C-alpha cells in the first residue's frame with residue numbers, strides 16, 4: 117500500500133480531527149472481520165523490508181528460469197499535437213515501450229513476473245498515487261491495484277456486505293454489478309433519478325424514513341456511478357455531489373464511487389496557457405469534475421478507477437483508492453483469492469507512465485486527445501439522432517457530458533396501443549403497459565438488425581431476478597441505452613435502422 121501524501125489536507129481542524137478518529141470497523145462484513153491475513157504474504161512483506169535478505173522460504177520459480185528476458189510494445193508517441201488522430205490516421209510517430217529482466221527499466225520483469233503482494237507492485241501504485249494526487253488531491257488515502265472495477269466492486273461487496281444488508285444505488289444502474297451482490301444476500305434500495313442523475317433529496321427521504329423494525333438495518337453503503345452513469349449517461353453536478361457526500365456523512369454511509377468513465381469528459385474548457393505552464397495533468401485536473409474522493413475528509417469513499425475505457429478493457433487493470441483501514445482488509449482478501457494483478461500488465465503500465473514512456477503528463481495528453489475523439493463521435497451521434505430520429509417526435513435524448521452512453525427516451529404514450537389505467541390496483545403498482553410495449557419494440561429492432569439495451573435490463577431486481585412491481589419503475593422503462601463509441605458508419609447506419617423501426621412500430 118502506498119500513502120498519497122497528505123499535502124492537501126483541509127485547513128479545517130475539526131474535520132481533520134474527525135478524519136483521524138473515525139472508526140469504520142462497523143462497516144465491515146462478518147466475512148471481512150473473520151478473515152485472517154495470508155501468513156505467507158505477511159512473512160513476504162517483512163522480508164521485503166530488509167534489502168539483501170536471502171529468501172529460502174517461498175515457492176517462487178527462480179527468475180533465471182523465466183522464459184522471457186524482454187517485452188516490447190509499440191505505442192503511439194504522445195509528442196504529436198493530437199496523438200489519437202495521428203494514431204488513427206497512421207501518420208504519427210510511434211514509440212517502443214520496453215521492459216527487461218536484466219537491463220535497467222522502470223519495473224524489472226524479474227520483479228514483475230515474481231509473486232507479489234495483493235495490492236500490486238510499488239512502482240505501479242506509486243505512479244497511480246501520483247496521478248490521484250494530481251487529479252483528486254485526496255486527504256490521505258491508499259492505492260491498491262485491482263483487475264478492473266468489476267473485480268474491485270465484487271471485493272468491496274464482500275468487504276462491506278452481510279446477508280440481509282441493504283445498499284443504496286441509482287434506480288437504473290449497471291446491473292452486471294448489482295446482480296453480483298445478490299447472491300451475497302445484499303438487497304438494493306433504488307434512489308430515484310432525473311436527467312442529472314441520482315436525486316439527493318430522494319436519498320435523504322429514504323434514509324430519514326428508514327424503519328429498522330420493518331426494513332432491517334439501515335443502508336450503510338451507496339453504490340454510485342457519478343460520471344456517464346451506466347446506463348443513463350448522466351453526470352452528477354458538483355452541487356449534487358456535495359449534497360450526497362454531506363448525506364453520507366450525516367447517515368454514516370460508505371460511498372462506492374465506481375468511475376470508469378471519469379476521464380472521458382466532453383466540452384472541457386482546457387486552457388492552453390495552463391498546458392504550456394504546468395502541463396496536461398494540471399490543465400485536465402482544473403476542468404475534470406470534482407470526485408467524491410476529492411471531498412472525502414472522513415475516509416468514507418472507496419474510489420474505483422479502471423484502465424478499461426482509456427487504454428483497453430482487456431488490460432484488466434484498475435486501482436482502488438480508499439482509507440488505510442479498508443485498504444488493508446481489501447488487500448487481505450486479494451492476498452487470499454485472486455492475488456496480485458498480472459505482472460505483464462503491471463510492467464507495461466510502469467513503463468508507460470514512467471520516464472522512458474509517456475509519463476503521467478503524456479498519459480493525460482493521450483486522455484485529453486481521446487476525449488476530443490469521443491466528443492466528435494458523440495456530436496455525430498447526436499446530429500444524426502436529431503435528424504433521423506428525434507424529428508419524428510417518437511424519441512428524444514439529452515446530450516451526454518461524458519462517457520459512452522446516450523439514454524434515449526421513447527415517447528411510448530404516442531403508441532396506438534398504449535394504455536394507462538385510471539384505477540390503481542394498489543398504491544405504487546404499475547398503471548401502464550409501457551414494459552410490454554418496450555419489450556415488443558426491442559424485438560422489432562432486433563428483427564431490423566439493431567441491438568439497443570432496454571431500460572428494464574438496468575432496473576434493480578430482487579433476489580428472484582424480478583423487477584419489483586412497486587415504485588412505478590415498470591412505468592418508466594421507456595428508454596434504451598445506446599453507445600456512440602462506434603465508427604461513423606455504425607452510428608449512421610444504426611440510427612437509420614432505429615428511425616425506421618420506430619416509425620414502423622408506431623404505425624406511421
Ligand SMILES: Cc1ncc(COP(=O)(O)O)c(C=O)c1O
Pocket residue numbers: 263264265266267290293341346374376421422423424429434
Ligand atoms: C459502471 C461500470 N462499472 C464497472 C465496469 C467494469 O469495468 P472494468 O472493465 O474495469 O471491470 C463497467 C464496464 O462497462 C461499467 O460501465
